[in-house]
Amino acid sequence: MVRIFLAALLAGCATARPTAVDVVQKQLEAFNAHDLDAFARTYADDVLITSADGKVLVLGKEALRASYGKAFAKFPKTQARIAERKTEGDGVVLDHEVISGRPDKPDPWDAGWVRYQVRDGLIKSVQFE
DSSP states (O other): OHHHHHHHHHHHHHTOOOOHHHHHHHHHHHHHHTOHHHHHHTEEEEEEEEOTTOOEEEESHHHHHHHHHHHHHHOTTOEEEEEEEEEETTTEEEEEEEEESOTTSOSSEEEEEEEEEEETTEEEEEEEO
């Protein structure tokens, strides 16, 4: 009886959906590794990325791959670190990001707050604030 309970418990853990923080952290690690495939896997097919003023920067995973693929090639030393992380509920992660390795920006560059909306284990939207 105890074995059945433990097996069921372990099976439930194995199929549990990652938390929003897990997804955003995985995205950060892929960004820092410049692993475009792993980075893109953390995003929904219809991802929407907007600037602080609401301008659409990226719409859809293919546009994300194109934009970040170019950025990874152009700035191969770029790294992001989280100065502070907050959560709102179970689907929103706010990261205060600091970027280094961008010769076109101050080094380090305070990129400000980034709001990630995570749904069904994928990043659905990103808003730079």
